[in-house]
Amino acid sequence: MDPSTGIVGSLLHHAARTPWRPFLILRRGRYWQQYSYKEAVVETRRWAAALRSAGVAADQHVTIALTHCADIYFAFLGAVWLGAVPTIIPFPTPKQDPSLYWPEYADLLAELRPSALVTYADNAQAMRQALGGISCAVLEAPLARSAEPEKAGDPAMIAAGRPLFVQYSSGTTGRRKGVAPDASLLAAHAAALGPALGLDGTDRIASWLPLYHDMGLVGCFLTPLSFGSTIIALDPFEWTADPAILLDAIERFRATLVWMPNFAFRHTVRTLPEDAAYRLDTVRAFVSSAEPCRPETMAGFVTALSHLGVRGDQIRPCYGLAEAVLAAALAPPRPQPRTLRVDAVALEQDARARVVRNGKSGSRAFASCGPALRGIELRIASRGRGVGLPVGEIELRGSHCFQGYFRNSAATDTAFRDGWYRTGDIGFIEGDELFVCGRTKEIVIVNGRNLYAPDVEAAAGEAAGVKPGRICAFGVEDEEIGTERLIVLVETADGQASRTLIRSVKSAITRRLQATPHRVVAVPPGHLVKTTSGKMHRAENRRRFLQDGAGG
Amino acid sequence: MNPDISGVVIDVIAETFGVSASEIARNTVAEDIDGWDSLAHTMLMIRLEKRLGVRVPERVATMARDVGALIDLMADIMGSRRPPP
Incomplete structure (x- = not known):
């Protein structure tokens, strides 16, 4: 794509070359609307x-x-x-x-x-x-x-x-x-992602992702448009209630590309109809992005859908973030997604990734998100010592990395270190491949959406009976649902929570953040731990919550 | 309303969310049960459909109501179900 022509230039270019190729096929209930x-x-x-x-x-x-x-x-x-x-x-x-x-x-x-x-x-x-x-x-x-x-x-x-x-x-x-990309940033992203995914005008991208999300907007609207591909669009709410509509759309229009967050792979498996009969072998890549790509989730997806034509080589873990337009690193096609198992103690205590053999107890498996896309450089800012690969904050720069937040100089000032964007994600690099293990920022990723813990706490603080400032929100990994559970601890006068209080806390959070906490737990006054500087100590409160056996 | 349907709906909710059936009443709402979000609601509806042998056309719309409304909806669907041709 020529950067000077931009989005509309792409539209006009493809309308001139392939006027009757579908641009958009949109599911409306039982019907499909099509626009060439x-x-x-x-x-x-x-x-x-x-x-x-x-x-x-x-x-x-x-x-x-x-x-x-x-x-x-x-x-x-x-x-x-x-x-x-x-x-x-x-x-x-x-x-x-x-x-x-x-x-x-x-x-x-x-x-x-x-x-x-x-x-x-x-x-x-x-x-x-x-x-x-x-x-x-x-x-x-x-x-x-x-x-x-x-x-x-x-x-x-x-x-x-x-x-x-x-x-x-x-x-x-x-x-x-x-983030507010200009035409050159968007073009650089498309020029890097296109060859990595083998995109061209014959591709058909099936998606239920909302367009306010970068993976929906860039991955399933603007990038397909720049290559003259076809978008097959489903309603996110309909998909949530009936994930098989995506499988139907893939078969019906012989889709070649699907982008989804990790939880969606899991949701598809958990809701798969017993008599599911769809042909999914037309898909060249199921790209997993927007939340940590869990090896067990990807393997489970391939196993559960193998009779429909799903293979390991279709699964492509991707490290994506809106600050890099969408994709920063992408795993190459392989028979199976590549995973590394590292020692959990060295990871947590020494900030080192020591590769261990499969099946060793006290180890954690991470999926490779592949090498950086063309034009992007990745590095790890690590203070760890000892044997193993350095683990630390992932930093990036390059031709499709943004320059700063839109009208937000305060956020921009803290976002960069020596010209490198500090992603807030934690990982390590083995060879030239990126492995993402966690994050530093106070973010909980629920169903592919980033929730800021302070936002959740502020919303909960509006509920009657809850003391503002005595609330702690954090995420707890849940392999069963393939995403994080959002847990909210609230101090109440007697350490008890009435049904009314829990309802009002959950409603307040749902209203403001469009996400429902998995669980709201009342704790007695003084229970929540703060840091020496008076900030809520989420890591410690989370550790105590799990240790107390309340995580079940 | 058929009391059996009420019992099945409450049992399936209890199994899905790992709570005791005695904690669930007609006026229970999703916020009262840990983990009852839109994804879990889909799981619940699939289990109800399987247990009751019905298909709920608007799985998503049933989320906004309470357990009583869900029981009534299931009873309506069961009542209007015709035997397959």
């Missing part, structure tokens, strides 16, 4: 025309809050057509009250100062209130048929260095950090 590349240009121009007539101009921001639908793709592309900067934000789930949900986004909306909102008519009022005094046009989806594509004008030329879009991490107020 030629039709995608028309829909994009319709949205561009509508945004333009609403007063949106180059460099202005457009905030998109929609559920799974075709308009989310074309509103995004329509904004880029004008040189405007779109941001897709999560739409409240049916369990979330919009009048309580959108105020949580007031800070983000104030930071973006969008010129236009794209949402549904029945959501517009709640979002307008969250905008406060910001004057902003509201465009309702689906777009009225009266929007005329010819009024879109010519696509804007977007200069290097200008953001193409803004994508936020899942943190809440004050901790959300936006």
